[in-house]
Amino acid sequence: MVLQVRRKRLHVLLWQRAAPPYEGMWSLPGGPLGADERLGTSAGRHLATKVDLTEIAHLEQLETRSDPVRDPRGRVLATAYLALVSADAEPRIPGDTAWHDIQDLPPTAFDHGSIVGSARERLRAKLSYTNIGFALAPETFTIAQLRNIYAASLGHPVSATNLQRILIRRGVIEATASAARPTALGGRPATLYRFAAQTLVVTNPFAAFRPPSPVAPGTVPGPDPDPSADDDQPVIVAEP
């Protein structure tokens, strides 16, 4: 399934079925696995041929659905993939497909509505401990633009200040030498940022449970002997 942030909302690409079962309802684009094909290759092939989509920034396996009655025509197992497209891409899509706001889906075929829900949970989780935002963001962006992408994907407002501080501290994003063109309102041009990596990296591994580092001689160990070991925990100077 393909997800993209469009007009500050997370969207999923759906294909309207022209024949039974579920005629007229909306389904995830896909198709049968080739005899000598891997699942990931197959997912990419179906997206390229059925919805003309080749600009996928990240593709990962989501899950395999196996309810024996999930397809009224007979036993079909389906392995769902999550494909992410940058917010500034404008893929050409066929007339029988359309982008739908993930929070306002039309009636969906098979178990596809539930699969979309799983994809959303996966994306939310990975935004918190990986750099997966690289696949949703344009190559360069202002913090305000990135905030909008995170907010759309997480489904709640996000503080631009927190986002900038945390992602820079983790080394997930970095400033470029460029600045966004000033708006009509004037004011200082906003710095443009980019993701440091364009492939998936775990950026916040188990921060909370990292072991304390050895305490240097002469220092008094506090509740977090080495606060720098957890880049989301600011240094504690005094407890209130």
Added chain:
Amino acid sequence: MVLQVRRKRLHVLLWQRAAPPYEGMWSLPGGPLGADERLGTSAGRHLATKVDLTEIAHLEQLETRSDPVRDPRGRVLATAYLALVSADAEPRIPGDTAWHDIQDLPPTAFDHGSIVGSARERLRAKLSYTNIGFALAPETFTIAQLRNIYAASLGHPVSATNLQRILIRRGVIEATASAARPTALGGRPATLYRFAAQTLVVTNPFAAFRPPSPVAPGTVPGPDPDPSADDDQPVIVAEP
């Protein structure tokens, strides 16, 4: 695949193959999907019948492997499941199966060594943002015992102090009225804890990116206007 912490090390249950292909090598217990069976049901059935394992505290789908040549006998797709067993369970297992330290595996059949690696990564990630430890821990435990389980599963030392503070603050574990029997060394008996829930819950959702709460009138907004919104971020009183 079945994981259990045994003698302070994470172990995986493997079955020694008695026939080709990969005769004599070790593989993950499993078998074919029944015609009217779901994948999860099938995984549980094979574990119950092949390795006599019924004490599974948590079972979740890991991933589906599809390399066309992963099985020399022909095209076989395999959906791997992660099954967790409590540290105090002693399942009876047949003679051709054995627990292996996950960091010291014998030669494995098919792509099973790589699947074990994926399972380990999944477990490590989920320990940081869910209560999945409930499935590895006994019903009640001291913090020292829980620390050993987390350290074995994460593969690095863990601070008992941090672990206790974070898991209690998140509501993941809670103290019971009981205490562990005093050791031969004497000293105060250690409090026994338990997990608050025995099913999987996301306990630390996207903490870093939560929106700031409205600031109360008369207070001065700091860099984290509402530190309590992120339960892993201690209150900042002053930056050094």
